[in-house]
Amino acid sequence: xxxxxxxxxxxxHLRVGDFIIFRIRNNRREKGLLLLHPEVGNYSSIKxxxxxxxxxxxxxxxxxxxxxxxxxxxxxxxxxxxxIDPDGNEQEIYFSRIAGEKSTYQVSPEGVKATGEHSHRYTxxxxxxxxxxxxxx
Ligand SMILES: [Zn+2]
Numbered sequence: 698x699x700x701x702x703x704x705x706x707x708x709x710h711l712r713v714g715d716f717i718i719f720r721i722r723n724n725r726r727e728k729g730l731l732l733l734h735p736e737v738g739n740y741s742s743i744k745x746x747x748x749x750x751x752x753x754x755x756x757x758x759x760x761x762x763x764x765x766x767x768x769x770x771x772x773x774x775x776x777x778x779x780x781i782d783p784d785g786n787e788q789e790i791y792f793s794r795i796a797g798e799k800s801t802y803q804v805s806p807e808g809v810k811a812t813g814e815h816s817h818r819y820t821x822x823x824x825x826x827x828x829x830x831x832x833x834x
Contacts, residue, residue: 700735702790703779709762711778716743720764722757723750730761737780737790738812740799752797768794771821775800793819 702711711717716732721744723729729748734741750756758767758776769775775791780803782788789804792813799813802822809822816822 699783700737701781702735703781704760704762704765704767705777705779706760706765707763708779709760711760711762717778718761719767720759720761722759723748724754731756731758737801737803740813750796754796756794756796758794772819775802775819791819791822 700712702717703709704711711719712735715735717735719731719733721729721731727748729744732743755774759765760767767776767778769777769791772791774793774795776794778790780788780790786805791802791804793800793815798815798818800816800819801812802816802819803810803812804822811817811822
């Protein structure tokens with residue numbers, strides 16, 4: 698498992714050691730850092746115990762390097778990053794920014810791979826041909 702993660706804006710590396718690092722903001726506009734597991738479909742995360750958010754809360758994700766917002770253009774509930782797999786292939790990764798929602802989509806020229814028990818919620822990814830067309834425009 699050697700996936701690398703890049704910010705789609707600055708292409709800075711978001712993975713350090715065994716974590717992907719994000720700057721986040723909760724509904725009360727409090728800022729913090731969130732560490733996510735680099736394995737797709739592993740939803741374990743680490744944050745400071747004093748930084749709180751509730752299940753169902755929509756968290757803002759930012760690149761900790763360039764500070765750009767990582768919202769996906771096609772859906773305001775999804776975060777967009779790039780992943781380089783161990784073979785050097787680049788894929789688009791989309792995941793839910795709703796706390797507790799387990800939905801991840803890997804988009805590559807071969808198609809879309811959905812992971813997570815809530816991945817049926819974002820139906821654009823069922824229309825994968827149209828999505829790929831959208832991503833290429
Ligand atoms: Zn960036």
